Amino acid sequence: MTAASIDTTAATSAQVPLPRRIAMVLATMTIATVFYLAINTYPLRQPRLLPLTFVDEWIGWQAWTIWPYWLLLFTGPALLLSIRERNLLLATLRAYAIAMSLNAAIWLAWPTRMLRSGLPEGMDPFTAFAWHCLYALDDVNNCFPSGHITIPAVVAVGAGLQYPRARPWIWLTLIALAPSVISTGQHYAWDIAGGLATATIGLLLAGVPLWRPGAAPLLQPQ
Template sequence: MLWMLLLGAMFIHGYSWTNHWAASQAHTYSLHGRWDEAIPFWAWTIWPYLALNLLYPLTFFLCPTRSALRRHALAIALVQAACMLAFVCWPTGNVRVLPQPEGASGLLFAQLRAFEAPFNMAPSLHAAVLVVVWQAWRQSLQANAAAVRWLWHGTCGLILISTLTTWQHDLLDVLAGLLVGGLALWITRCMPTSRGPDG
């Protein structure tokens, strides 16, 4: 619970501050390419996009040992710190005119945009955190049936696609985020394993 609260506070305050920082800059950068123009806007994918906000805190209760929990918490801290450092050093903004859909999906978009302005694009923190969350749940579901495990992989795939189809990120933003998440897992995997009874 403590790790979840500390890292949740790091995300909320750090992301909000860097978002305002980017908004205050006279010029922001973008990795938007011509290929991004072919990606459609699907309003309904805001639901899987925001689902990560529910899965993220639950992962802290999946770790079977203290050692595993420390590794997971460090991976989350690494991706958040790395992405936020990039947001400050290289502020990025969304160059597209974002639609405002109607209905329930429109309400979710309105709530999302009340928290964050269209900045902090690259690397995609959403994609980076998703990599770590995917790994935590994947390990927890190892003993389950193959259908359950593939359902989890499909869910994460849909969340990843939603970062593009909600126009929250461009393709290169997402690829950069996946790289950050993968590096965080590699770094924490290289940590020495505790030999105590908990891990």
């Protein structure tokens, strides 16, 4: 093995301590959340109403799916915190920043909104509280593209490289939780497609080691 390859392997396998990871993730998520909430509350243009698709009508609105929806929201930060390899974490954060910047550009230039119906009666107190928290934090604007899809899609790639054996379970979990963005009335099918598109662009532009062939074996096996 050459000295260059040893240096590359050592650099790639450098670990980021948990406190620093927490600080990095908190800073990234806070900036993105504050910016989103600001332009969601005060859009620069009149938001356009997106049409329903047959997928939205088929899935419908289900009160209980507030729980998988909240779980999806926390999955992104949790997976991001789990990435220990320095180069991989930095590449994932780059992809996150690029993808969310694309989302923000669309939200600013072409804001959208969706219809939101009132909450039904008869929900248990915990479910009702979860819904009231959601409605208090998130408005009906800027639903396309869905950042709730962009973020976990980006982070799942980085986490899947960090933990290759867990990769199928990571993606199966996200696929199972993703419909909750529709069944809670937070997004339409269009928004999911848009979120996946910006996630893909962010991952492609982030570069090594997310998309370079042969990059994953440099990471420490899990």
